[in-house]
Amino acid sequence: MASKISAKQFAKYLHRRIIMQLTIFAILTITMFSIVIVDAITNNLNLLWIVLGAVVGAVLGYVVGRAFKLNWHEDSQKVIMNIDRSGF
Helix, strand or coil, X not given: CCCCCCXXXXXXXXXXXXXXXXXXXXXXXXXXXXXXXXXXXXXXXXXXXXXXXXXXXXXXXXXXXXXXXXXXXXXXXXXXXXXXXXXX
């Protein structure tokens, strides 16, 4: 059985900047999905356009996300994030 991970355990091993970015991304994701759902319902959008937009967004997110590298920092004993040259 898998044990639950607490917020303190995340903070122990993740740099604060990464935690903040994940929190912001989660809030933006929930907000954008809510907007898309409300817009799709109120304007009777075609399901194909919604799926196509989700696929394009996922591909773009994957490509952009490849610019960020997570590494273990020995001195601080935490996971830190770096941007590679192509991401700059």
